[in-house]
Amino acid sequence: MASKEVTSTDEFVKGLWRDNPVFIQVLGMCPALAVSNTALNALAMGLATTFVLLMSGLSVSLLRNFIPREARIVCYICIIATFVTSVDYLIMALSLELHRALGAFIALIVVNCLILGRAEAFASKHKPGRALLDGLGMGVGFTLALLFIGVVREILGSGSLFGVAVFPDGFQTWTVMVLPSGGFFAMALWLLIVNRIKQKQAATAKTVEVTS
Amino acid sequence: MNVPDQQPQTSAWSMYRAIVGIGAFCALVIVVVFQSTAARIRDNQERFLAAAIAEVLPETRTTVAVGLAEDGRLVPTTETLALPVFLAFDESGQLAGAVLTAMGMGYQDNIRVLYAYSFEQNAIVGFKILESKETPGLGDRVEIEPHFIANFEALDASLSADGSALANPIVTVKQGEKTDPWQIDGITGATITSEALGNILNNSASEWVPVLERDADTIERGDRSNGQ
Numbered sequence: 001m002a003s004k005e006v007t008s009t010d011e012f013v014k015g016l017w018r019d020n021p022v023f024i025q026v027l028g029m030c031p032a033l034a035v036s037n038t039a040l041n042a043l044a045m046g047l048a049t050t051f052v053l054l055m056s057g058l059s060v061s062l063l064r065n066f067i068p069r070e071a072r073i074v075c076y077i078c079i080i081a082t083f084v085t086s087v088d089y090l091i092m093a094l095s096l097e098l099h100r101a102l103g104a105f106i107a108l109i110v111v112n113c114l115i116l117g118r119a120e121a122f123a124s125k126h127k128p129g130r131a132l133l134d135g136l137g138m139g140v141g142f143t144l145a146l147l148f149i150g151v152v153r154e155i156l157g158s159g160s161l162f163g164v165a166v167f168p169d170g171f172q173t174w175t176v177m178v179l180p181s182g183g184f185f186a187m188a189l190w191l192l193i194v195n196r197i198k199q200k201q202a203a204t205a206k207t208v209e210v211t212s
Numbered sequence: 213m214n215v216p217d218q219q220p221q222t223s224a225w226s227m228y229r230a231i232v233g234i235g236a237f238c239a240l241v242i243v244v245v246f247q248s249t250a251a252r253i254r255d256n257q258e259r260f261l262a263a264a265i266a267e268v269l270p271e272t273r274t275t276v277a278v279g280l281a282e283d284g285r286l287v288p289t290t291e292t293l294a295l296p297v298f299l300a301f302d303e304s305g306q307l308a309g310a311v312l313t314a315m316g317m318g319y320q321d322n323i324r325v326l327y328a329y330s331f332e333q334n335a336i337v338g339f340k341i342l343e344s345k346e347t348p349g350l351g352d353r354v355e356i357e358p359h360f361i362a363n364f365e366a367l368d369a370s371l372s373a374d375g376s377a378l379a380n381p382i383v384t385v386k387q388g389e390k391t392d393p394w395q396i397d398g399i400t401g402a403t404i405t406s407e408a409l410g411n412i413l414n415n416s417a418s419e420w421v422p423v424l425e426r427d428a429d430t431i432e433r434g435d436r437s438n439g440q
Contacts, residue, residue, distance in 0.1 A: 067230050068222040075234050082238035086245040096260045103345055179350075197392035 008133055022145030023194040028114035032146055033183035035105045039162050042150025044098055045105060046143025048087045050136070052109050053118060055083040057085075057135035058172060060123040068107070076119045077110070084109045098151045101148030145190070152186040153177045236409070237431030242273060261326075265292070265298065269328035271308040272300040278430060286427035297420060299431055300328070310424050314416035321345040325412060329369065329421060331428065336382075336413065339364035342406075351405035355357040359398050360406065361385075368393035371416045371425055378418050384410030 021027045027176040028049070035045040036142045037058075059079045088106045090100045099106070109115065118138055154160060157177030159167040176182050239245035264273055275298040295313040302308040310329045315322050323346070330336035339361070346352045354360055372379045380394040384407045390397035396413075398406035 016311055053401070063230075063234070069228050070222050071227045073229055078231075078234050078238050082241050085242050089245050089249045089253065091247040093256065096256045100343065 002100060006128070011130055011133040012137040012140075015139070016130055016144065017136065017141070019138075020141045020145060020194075022142060022149075023137050023190060025114075025117075028112045028142060029187075031105050031109060031112060032142075032149060033180065033187060035102060036146050036149040036183055036186070037157065037178045038154045039147060039150040040098075041101050041144040043143065044091070044102060045137070046146045048102075048106060048197075049109055049112060049115070049158065050082045050139025051087055051141055052080060053115055053135040053139040053142075054078045054132060055086075056115055057123040057131040058128055059125060060082075060119040061128040061131035064124045071086035072120070072124065073116075074201055076116055076124075080115050080119070080154055081110050114138065149183065149186045152189065153182050155183055215342055233345050242387070251362065251378070254291050259385050261296075264326050264340050264342060265300065266309050268326055268340050269300050269311055270338075271302040273309070274301045275299065275311065276301070278431060280423065284423070286423050286431065288431060295324075295416075299428060301426075307428060308339065310420070310428065312420055313337075314412045316344075316412035316415065317410055318344060318346050320347065320401050323408060325364060325403070325409065325410065327364070327416075328412065329417070329424065329426070333366055334368070334370035336364055336367040336417065339413075346405045351402045353399055353402050354405050354409060357399050357402075359397055361395045363390075366393065367396065367413070369421055370423045371422060376422055378386055382414040382417060 015021065016138050017024075019025060022029075022032050030050065031045050038040040051170070056076070058077055063075070063079075068165070085106065088099075091102065091106060118135060122134045150163060154162075155166060156174045159165060159171045159173045174182075177185065265275060277289050277293075278286050278297050278299055279291065279293060281287045295315055297313065298311045300308045300311050309331060311326060311361050312329065312392045313324065313326055315324045322343070323341060325345040326340045326342050327336050329335075330337040332432065343357050344352065344355075346354070367380065367382065368380065370379050371377065377395075382394050382396065384396040384398045385391075389395075396406065396410045398410075419435075
């Protein structure tokens, strides 16, 4: 990969599809399954995670020559925890209702392996601009993935989307979709779709190679 | 996994410098964020509480925070208590009821609730969960289950003859087995949470209702009442 020419758009776009943190890397499953019971919760969690990804990526990248290899994990965790705490206060200042809905999961962004993973695998080896783009791409990819799961769960589980009813009154909601197990169902559904598309793409790529 | 790089051993000093430096920087960031959001958060919490009071006791127009004096009498207070108690007055300045905060252990963590006590009905007439981390879909059904919420339309909390304790302790019973007005009809599947709420209300009401019934008339509407 290093030998190839990597443009900055690639840095951003790879998080959306090729290396999507949830559907391809299957990282950060705890919040992806737990806080995706409604579309709004999923969106808020995704944005909070994106903020932490951006800020920690930037800091780790800026400090990459200052942090010795042996002490890197403790430094990364310290930086990540700082921004998570900040996000916690910011959300409280924004809306207590939202803070109530996200509950304990805001604090748990600290242990989202996606963030430590990007700090370790990318930000610590690249310039700040690149790290920001990577963080933004991964964050948007994570947010979109959560939103996809959240939309399915909210429509089926509560019969609404962003709190607005989408079905007529007679609709029997699938309560199981709001429960934790519903997260697994929605996740499996999307993994199936994503993998199917990936396979198709791989197949067409092969035939193109053969014919040319 | 990692092939050791041909890097020189890092000196203790540079590790020390990095960890302490980053620690100090992080502490600074947190302090700045905390300071700059503190006012907004307090504001939000006050608004949230005011809205919650209006929800559990809709007649409320003004409130006076009360606490216990050293001799056990009910007195107005300006301190912010961990579990504040308010006397609520309606439009005409009459005592509409009391709004109390209570807290206790649920299934996952502490549950904080707000409830309204009516002096006229000698009963709990409004109830709202302020904070809970109960299991989504199971324990948190106490906030949405209609038959459970109906418990708090008039949950008996009348005092015994000598006025020192509740005549009947508030208890949670199994779903569908409620026979008396002081019982809470529980939720199957949220047994621990519904029982915990029964305990929270019983403990708080046993402590406060006798005092409120005895002394509430002595509290004036006061100028410090915070309007809504």
